[in-house]
Amino acid sequence: MDLRVLLVALGSLAAALWAGLHLRTVLLGAVAFLFVADFLKRRRPKNYPPGPWGLPFIGSFYQLGFEQSHLKLQQLVKKYGNLLNLQFGDLHSVTITGLPLIKEVLVHQEQNFRNRPVTPMRERIFKKYGILMSSGQVWKEQRRFVLTTLRNFGLGKKTLEERIQEEARHLIEAIEEEKGQPFDPHFKINNAVSNIICSITFGERFEYQDGQFQELLKWLDEVTHKEVSMQCHLYGLFPRIMKFLPGTHQTLIRNWENLKLFIYRIIEEHKRDWNPAETRDFIDAYLNEIAKNSGNAVSSFHEENLICSTLDLFFAGTETTSTTLRWALLYLTVNPEIQVKVQAELDRVIGTSQQPRMADRERLPYTNAVIHEVQRMANIIPLNVPREVSADTTVAGYYLPKGTIIMTNLTALHRDPEEWATPDTFNPEHFLENGHFKKRESFLPFSIGKRACLGEQLARSELFIFFTSLMQKFTFRPPKNEKLSLQFRMGLTISPLKHRLCAIPRGDTAG
Numbered sequence: 100m101d102l103r104v105l106l107v108a109l110g111s112l113a114a115a116l117w118a119g120l121h122l123r124t125v126l127l128g129a130v131a132f133l134f135v136a137d138f139l140k141r142r143r144p145k146n147y148p149p150g151p152w153g154l155p156f157i158g159s160f161y162q163l164g165f166e167q168s169h170l171k172l173q174q175l176v177k178k179y180g181n182l183l184n185l186q187f188g189d190l191h192s193v194t195i196t197g198l199p200l201i202k203e204v205l206v207h208q209e210q211n212f213r214n215r216p217v218t219p220m221r222e223r224i225f226k227k228y229g230i231l232m233s234s235g236q237v238w239k240e241q242r243r244f245v246l247t248t249l250r251n252f253g254l255g256k257k258t259l260e261e262r263i264q265e266e267a268r269h270l271i272e273a274i275e276e277e278k279g280q281p282f283d284p285h286f287k288i289n290n291a292v293s294n295i296i297c298s299i300t301f302g303e304r305f306e307y308q309d310g311q312f313q314e315l316l317k318w319l320d321e322v323t324h325k326e327v328s329m330q331c332h333l334y335g336l337f338p339r340i341m342k343f344l345p346g347t348h349q350t351l352i353r354n355w356e357n358l359k360l361f362i363y364r365i366i367e368e369h370k371r372d373w374n375p376a377e378t379r380d381f382i383d384a385y386l387n388e389i390a391k392n393s394g395n396a397v398s399s400f401h402e403e404n405l406i407c408s409t410l411d412l413f414f415a416g417t418e419t420t421s422t423t424l425r426w427a428l429l430y431l432t433v434n435p436e437i438q439v440k441v442q443a444e445l446d447r448v449i450g451t452s453q454q455p456r457m458a459d460r461e462r463l464p465y466t467n468a469v470i471h472e473v474q475r476m477a478n479i480i481p482l483n484v485p486r487e488v489s490a491d492t493t494v495a496g497y498y499l500p501k502g503t504i505i506m507t508n509l510t511a512l513h514r515d516p517e518e519w520a521t522p523d524t525f526n527p528e529h530f531l532e533n534g535h536f537k538k539r540e541s542f543l544p545f546s547i548g549k550r551a552c553l554g555e556q557l558a559r560s561e562l563f564i565f566f567t568s569l570m571q572k573f574t575f576r577p578p579k580n581e582k583l584s585l586q587f588r589m590g591l592t593i594s595p596l597k598h599r600l601c602a603i604p605r606g607d608t609a610g
């Protein structure tokens with residue numbers, strides 16, 4: 100047969116086939132093709148950690164429900180083990196349970212788990228910049244610089260401690276104004292805590308009556324809890340579609356843009372009166388660093404990164420510590436007998452006239468144990484901040500390819516019935532032994548390893564000084580006829596539900 104005849108025959112066959120097809124069939128074929136493609140994308144590599152089969156496109160996410168899926172997950176961990184694979188669309192994630200495996204990943208093999216996954220929302224606001232979610236060279240340079248600069252501006256020095264003490268006095272004054280009447284402590288505490296990181300980064304603190312700054316704190320709070328809304332999950336899966344649709348994700352984007360604009364304006368002010376010879380704060384130090392690297396094309400020090408790293412510090416330095424402090428007041432209000440013991444220890448060791456300092460911590464084992472117990476119970480970052488596998492690796496015999504998202508289950512550590520006498524009850528004895536403070540290995544609110552919380556020391560100073568200063572001055576009580584709830588609001592951090600407290604000045608009761 101010659102070629103021409105063959106071509107004609109094939110052509111008419113194709114034409115006949117085409118004529119016989121309905122549009123519906125074509126569409127069905129296309130859908131089938133998408134499913135096969137999706138299946139191939141979600142196919143587990145050999146020796147991959149086990150987990151439930153996800154639904155196409157949406158993955159295991161669907162099976163878990165959208166919020167408070169704890170119970171369901173616990174069953175899955177029981178069934179599949181301490182490395183559990185969950186799929187979200189075409190993202191492969193592995194949840195790691197138990198201290199030995201968490202240490203394996205975050206400490207012993209940390210060089211393979213040092214990266215962060217970037218969500219479409221993060222990408223949209225920060226690109227690949229900043230410090231919290233950046234990876235590789237950008238992260239390395241930013242982290243080193245931030246650590247050095249924080250140290251230069253007083254981390255671990257007396258000046259910073261004094262700044263926290265002074266801010267605590269402002270907070271006490273603001274709470275005294277409530278005159279023992281019920282009030283919502285949320286934004287006063289946020290403002291006080293935020294002022295510490297603001298004074299390091301921007302060189303200024305903000306009055307609690309400053310309407311503009313209060314608005315900013317509201318955006319920050321909204322960002323923290325809206326990030327887990329349904330629409331934001333959908334934005335994460337289908338950013339190119341969701342981008343055009345209205346919803347919570349649009350509010351979130353607007354809030355982030357507003358926060359960026361705020362930081363941008365402060366940077367512009369700094370540039371106007373910048374004097375390289377006199378470094379006032381973090382932003383000044385960063386401007387110097389940009390000038391130093393101006394000839395270096397691959398340097399990560401440029402103005403866009405300045406905005407992103409500063410915003411990361413502002414966000415990470417505000418939300419976490421103030422949420423923990425709010426939990427502290429709530430737990431002690433709900434457990435008045437523990438509050439009395441803290442106050443008795445403070446009165447005995449420091450007295451009522453002198454303000455607590457970091458050096459007092461050693462002599463306040465009960466109070467120190469209470470702060471640790473607040474962090475254990477509040478457990479504000481339940482699954483740690485996610486990591487991403489940076490090179491194919493093996494953990495506990497399982498293969499984890501590059502790109503796998505890793506979550507480490509801190510809740511499982513903090514509530515492990517093998518580790519804690521009363522895992523689900525607030526009990527400072529967990530951190531005490533014969534009246535002395537006892538460190539616990541299964542307590543990792545700041546995570547561990549080279550990428551652990553960079554603000555741990557700062558946060559611990561803030562928690563200690565704010566908490567003890569407040570306990571020294573006030574007794575916190577529930578408002579009459581109101582029952583306080585320990586239920587939580589889910590978000591980037593786990594925070595208390597909206598509530599009110601009464602702060603009774605202690606002079607009034609203790610005489």
Ligand code: HEM
Binds near residue numbers: 553
């Ligand atoms: C009670 C308060 C705080 C808690 C519970 C907390 C917890 C955490 C956790 C769990 C991580 C992730 C670590 C990891 O991936 O292994 C983290 C990272 C981080 N935290 Fe904190 N944090 C607190 C306060 C602060 C403060 C006050 C600052 C301000 C300087 C801060 C700045 C950061 C930064 C910049 C990172 C990212 C570090 C990196 O990716 O290299 N944190 N924090």
Ligand SMILES: *[C@@H]1O[C@H](CO)[C@@H](O)[C@H](O)[C@H]1NC(C)=O
Binds near residue numbers: 169170171194514
């Ligand atoms: C983490 O551990 C807690 C406590 O065991 C459990 O309730 C939760 O479902 C776990 N989460 C994941 C994602 O494994």
